Amino acid sequence: MRCVEQDSLSRRRSIYQLNDHLPVSEICFVETIEACVKHCPTPFNAQSARVAILFGKAHKLLWQNIWDSLQTVVSAKQSNSAKKKIDSFANSAGTILFFEENKTLMSLKKQFPQYAKNMRLWMQQANGMLQYMIWQTLSENEIGASLQHYNELIDKTVNKIYDLPKTWELVAQMPFGAIESEPMPKTFLPMEERVRVIK
Numbered sequence: 001m002r003c004v005e006q007d008s009l010s011r012r013r014s015i016y017q018l019n020d021h022l023p024v025s026e027i028c029f030v031e032t033i034e035a036c037v038k039h040c041p042t043p044f045n046a047q048s049a050r051v052a053i054l055f056g057k058a059h060k061l062l063w064q065n066i067w068d069s070l071q072t073v074v075s076a077k078q079s080n081s082a083k084k085k086i087d088s089f090a091n092s093a094g095t096i097l098f099f100e101e102n103k104t105l106m107s108l109k110k111q112f113p114q115y116a117k118n119m120r121l122w123m124q125q126a127n128g129m130l131q132y133m134i135w136q137t138l139s140e141n142e143i144g145a146s147l148q149h150y151n152e153l154i155d156k157t158v159n160k161i162y163d164l165p166k167t168w169e170l171v172a173q174m175p176f177g178a179i180e181s182e183p184m185p186k187t188f189l190p191m192e193e194r195v196r197v198i199k
């Protein structure tokens with residue numbers, strides 16, 4: 001076994017300062033996301049994660065909708081910084097929307113009643129694995145991204161806007177683009193607190 005290349009893992013960060021100059025073609029980008037969706041492991045090989053990749057007008061529309069809802073709930077004091085944040089997402093190259101197909105969840109619960117109470121949790125875990133797999137893969141291709149959860153503001157409307165099945169439940173949003181500026185260094189807990197080697 002080769003030792004893990006730590007640089008490649010540590011380079012994946014939450015990048016908020018992004019622009020819309022993707023360093024790869026849209027076709028290549030979509031194929032890369034499809035490969036992650038295809039090969040990410042899933043419980044019972046159920047493949048319940050769904051993604052929508054938004055570019056151009058569709059991407060701008062998402063952040064416009066989020067801002068329209070957000071500005072009705074943020075205070076006047078928070079409004080400027082909230083708008084700046086939303087604008088930074090809108091100015092990126094696109095957004096990946098992550099969903100779970102609820103039909104798959106229902107059918108698996110029926111098929112495996114003994115696991116029914118854990119099934120939703122496992123599906124969400126698998127969706128998180130896919131989010132990370134894509135995030136890491138983008139980072140390895142010099143594409144910055146962050147993970148966002150504006151679900152409550154848009155989950156009633158997003159399926160309608162993009163004509164997606166009603167059974168797709170929104171899980172997360174990942175704006176992506178070319179990296180304008182690197183994030184601040186982050187702190188880490190001592191490894192002894194988090195990993196124990198037991199023989």
Ligand SMILES: Cc1cc2nc3c(=O)[nH]c(=O)nc-3n(C[C@H](O)[C@H](O)[C@H](O)COP(=O)(O)O)c2cc1C
Binds near residue numbers: 013015146150183
């Ligand atoms: C499950 C999960 C949910 C997250 N949700 C958000 C979010 O809603 N908004 C956000 O800006 N960052 C979100 N993050 C990013 C974390 O804040 C970030 O990964 C963490 O602070 C470490 O920073 P790094 O991504 O630069 O390594 C989320 C990360 C994970 C794993």
